[in-house]
Amino acid sequence: MTDLLPQNIHDALAAKAIEHLHPREMIIEVLRAIQDHRGWVPDEGVELAGQILGLTPLQIEEIATFYDKIYRQPVGKRVIHVCDSIACWSRGAENLYLYLQETLGISPGETTQDGTFTLLPTCCLGLCGEAPAMMIGLKAYGRLTRERIDEILATERAEAGA
């Protein structure tokens, strides 16, 4: 279990679920906790969430597959979400998305060979004033240029210990 969720977090969530009037409300919270630790949510993570909340794996799975920020497949250490909505599109996001694919040597949905980066699109990040923008993990990056992307990738790569 510890590779899915550290014991202390598991116990805290389990205790909260017992107190909770509607433990089902906590599904996203538990899935995000597993994902924070494990990087993504494997089948065993779905089962574990069910055990913690007293729900069936199916009840968990229908939530896990609904949200684009819950990963049900393995991802790299850092997930890059590039905004492709209108405000970023109007300021050159398409070219930067292509540049990222070229630089990382992967297509959208793929992970780099060293396992560091996964590249995915996302809808508007609310960074329209700093468009074009992207998010890596939970960190927001705006005013992107090719040069800035190179710098950001180098920093994120170093932080990820690759």
Add this chain to the structure above:
Amino acid sequence: MKQHEQVLFKNRSPGETAFLETYRKSGGYQGLEKALTKMSPEQVREEVKKSGLRGRGGAGFATGMKWSFFPADKPGEKYLVCNGDEMEPGTYKDREILMADPHQLVEGMIISAYALQIPVGVIFIRYAYEQCSRNLERAIAEAMEAGLLGKNILKSDFSFELHLHRSAGRYICGEETALLNSLEGVRANPRSKPPFPAQKGIFGKPTNVNNVETFANVQHIIAHGSAWFKNLAFTESGSGTKLYCLSGHLERPECFELPIGISLGAVIEEYGGGVWRGRRFKAALPGGASTPYLTAEHLGVGLDFDPIEKAGSRLGTGAVTVFDETTCMVAATLNLNRFFARESCGWCTPCRDGLPFINWLLEKIENGQGEMGDIDMLREQIRNINGRTFCALAMGAMGPMQSLVDLFEEEIIDHIKKRCCPLKT
């Protein structure tokens, strides 16, 4: 750039977040004190109704009217929900509020809870707004500590607990009833209405949902009165200020708090710094991705609910995205439609299948393989989607689509006749 009275952005300072001390110094929590010590819940509701405040989340429904449907006087389990799932492309006002001055939402919700006699509140916040969530956590903790939130607020009989719910993506969660499903931990498909959330919301209990900016206005209305609030507007019919989020081809794409009703042209020229690179204005989405385009003939239109509707569009969220003369409107609309097609929850057929079909038609036209019959087919699709879907997502998508075929038909024909995009460089 003329300076207008700042209400919601009073404490905004670049790179900083105002917390309890700063907030109180600027008059924070005086509205709450006034409400709890000098007003009955009914008086608070009446004041908000008189203020003419309309929902800032996109639909523009009158807040006082929405509240009047809520069974405030009925005791029992009831919920107050803040919709902080701001995901309408071009919109970033709620983020600006929560990055600058998060206590405004907390105080607005406490007063609203008092007005509607609701004991429990939840703030639903989108995945991408992690820093906003952290700011809110701190604001909630500070308010609890200061006796402004929790049991017996300011030593009164009124108690209110406030929770934060972090979501995990998907635009549809911003739809009021989908949001309730999402909170309950079931798939976030919209629910059929009636019953409305005011009767049956979360777990079948009466629930009132408002947007971040809507709640943030409440304490200012209570502290300074409805007449003051009405006077903030430019237009006779309008009320309050509006946070306009500028984006697209502007020199200064920033978020400004301005009197509601200021003209589209003034926002672009005086605040947005004009169209970028010395180019000419072609079109704008006046209120987010779900609103029909406005063109140069509409630059004098006041950005308020009624005037924009007269001009054929909607104020939506007040997110103004500007396009310069080099923009291909087919490509822009294709981008918008792709967004809606991807974010469709798949619950109903016209949305799930109709939007991808429109994508296919627009791609065909943009790539120079369109035929004249495709324009009729686009109109046919708009007719078959509008009014036939479960929720407003696909109808929102049809906003810019309809205005593309109405205002830019020549440009579509040009694509078809030249067998390529005439604006592609």
